[in-house]
Amino acid sequence: MTREDPHYVVFVQLDIDDFKYINDLFSHQIGDEALRHLVYHHARVLSAHGYSRPQRRR
Secondary structure, three states: OOOOOOOOOOOOOOOOOOHHHHHHHHOHHHHHHHHHHHHHHHHHHHHHOOOOOOOOOO
16 A cells, blocks of 8 residues: 555544643634644645645535
8 A cells, every 4th residue: 555545544643732721711613723724734744745635624
């Protein structure tokens, strides 16, 4: 299996220290938006290395 294989999967797990604090201080809506930005940024970095393509949320 190679990165060019359409069935190649990359799993990334992030441990975001004290994220509850962000939700509590700024609201869950802001926390959700921060997570979306974080995920999109990481998808772009992986894409630059040939692992995935960033996909827009519907």
